[in-house]
Amino acid sequence: AQKITQTQPGMFVQEKEAVTLDCTYDTSDPSYGLFWYKQPSSGEMIFLIYQGSYDQQNATEGRYSLNFQKARKSANLVISASQLGDSAMYFCAMREVLGFQKLVFGTGTRLLVSP
């Protein structure tokens, strides 16, 4: 079964608008971390934001915030005030205690920001 599901293969947003990228996960481990990474066309993987399973508040990092709904097992990334440089692939990933140390990635969402 898929551990991380990203149902949006592509998203389109206009500059300065907010966009939400969906991520749902599946785990029976009570302790886990959720991560979002950005992969521009140049290929590198850039860490954006982290949410822990026991965190009471949604994580925020500048224009990035994570809408964490534990009961629904979702961890959606919200990008506020989109910029042209936000055009990239975005990956949701999970790290479980029982899964040893590996990150398990979703299939990604390609975001295109237009002027």
Add this chain to the structure above:
Amino acid sequence: DSGVTQTPKHLITATGQRVTLRCSPRSGDLSVYWYQQSLDQGLQFLIQYYNGEERAKGNILERFSAQQFPDLHSELNLSSLELGDSALYFCASSVGGTAYQETQYFGPGTRLLVL
């Protein structure tokens, strides 16, 4: 810049050959992880080393091997290369290796093309 370095950036080789990919972790990080990103398999965890010792193994083929040296740099050896081994290979590092909360920081990747 994540602080993780990988060499070479690009590698073109022929089927049946052997190559070595090199990774230097961020200063102070003890864990190194290797991931493979291909079009058909997505991002897959291969192997983790912590302070010189193998810690976790993922979907790593028997033709592939890795090691971490006393100075903490790591090498991934790929032998008897096949066309399907063409992929982007990432190295990531983290401070420790046992906490699910730890962020893994990725290097720029090595793009391998097997002809």
